[in-house]
Amino acid sequence: MTLNRRRFLTISAAAIGLATSGARAAPAYVWAGVALGARASIRLDHPEAKAIAARASAEISRLEGIFSLYRADSDLSRLNAEAALASPPAELLECLTLAGTVHRASGGAFDATVQPLWALWAERVSAGSRPTAAELAAARATGGWDGLRLDMDKIAMAPGMGLTLNGIAQGYIADRVAALLEAEGLTDILIDTGEHRALGQMPGGGAWPVKLAQGGSVALRDRALATSAPLGTVFDGEGRFGHILDPRTGEPAAPVWRAVSITAPSAALADALSTAACLMPDRAAIDSLVARFRGAACESAALA
Template sequence: MLTRRRLIAISAAMALVPAQGRAAPRIWTGQALGARASIRLDHPQADVIARRVLAEIDRLEGILSLYRADSALARLNRDGRLDAPPFELLDCLSIAGAVHHASGGRFDPTVQPIWALWAEAAAAGGRPGAAALAAALAQTGWNRVRLDPTRITLAPGMALTLNGIAQGYVADRVAALLKAEGLGEILIDTGELRALGGAPGGGDWPVQLAGGGSLRLRDRALATSAPLGTCFDGAGLDGHILDPFTGTPAAAAWHQISISAPTAVLADALSTAACLLPDEAGIHALIARFADVRAEAMRRAG
């Protein structure tokens, strides 16, 4: 995205230990996923666990990030193939492929050449020309990606982006790590929310929706996407969610859409895909193809 997430927040408490029996929580602040990060842990080995969390986020960035020249994704885009790909990259791309199919191709990780074209044109103060846009569109198409446990191959000129799914994937992986450490009251915010268990002291995690309203999360994830939430241009007209069929920013039918799901990676991808659908019926048809997914808020533009 043109601007990175401003805050990553992770809160977790030791499972099955009453709050009155815990020491004061340790709070760590710093950087993770290119954003300001806060980790709050109620655990006697909080410092050690925080370091493991940060190491895991760093490891996943080294696989999934477009912003690291040496990441597995960046090397795949540069070379057009990646031998012995990391499991996490294959896993993330497999989920992306499932959402691509379910959305009729609207969720498409191959839009990176179009995204780069829009970013370059915006930096020069304009928009892509028709010829350049047609050329970039010709370099897309999920059916031209070959996934195999031994190799990922792209057609010439192609490049992938995981910006619509990677942060949810990271949230799920961090949740799994913390659960394995014996932590049970967990809320992770990487831009997408992932809750395991309820809030310390009882009850579910209270969450405020970006567009107004609230809900409560327990063992569930929530993602919110907004077509104009991040824009290429200073005027805020050309949003970052691109229509893979036209190569242009999504028509601003929606101000924002919030989707909840059992995993953050699925909520993340589906909320992005939903922004490219014209009506509520289409969104409900999309999420009905996945188990236990709900549209929590659909706010139209205007």
């Protein structure tokens, strides 16, 4: 599977009060490492930057231990392997609850239960072919969202089902890191986990200008931005089979959109809505979906 979507984490923050107190700002501290399976960096202008960056890194690692499909010991991986998870973490329940809300609002277009389809496509394309109609039908029959049961004591699903939160977890993690930094007394923060989350404005004033890959830019202040592209991540080297699968057909998203960018109060919501929007047939359908969520807006929908 080829991953050609830009994925990294960048956090830029300024210490609250330094600009107005007359105090000299501390030199920028830059932490570099790996987060969400990609290169990551955190840049902070703060006297305790090193300690704060360490706490943010630890929080990212903790959340990966919940959501990652690449770690066999993660809560999500264990749920997929055993079809049940006792005493699930609150973060997993919260993320799945939001996923269910977007699932219903999108008429089933956004569906975290497409993991068996993902696995099928990855296996067949890596072998030089593509799934047959019968294989797609069998994968789709393993169970949809209605086969999932969410409870504080246990998450359970039908045998053969599998979940992926790739269309929402990056945004959710951005929200959690923003909350951590805000609790540290920081303001004027921009976080990029593949989705953007802005707290406040730029340290020098004004909204954060975030450029869109499809052209143009969005000014962010106390908002989140997510962009999804049907061919942003592909299963094959030729770029024919995109990563956003339609649960209603089992096929990759129809080649309608080059990229769709959504803003919302939270990065998790923006992430899920931008993914679902790539499965909408026209701009009117995207706008109708986004209008169901207070504070959300479609900033750009570039045709393929």
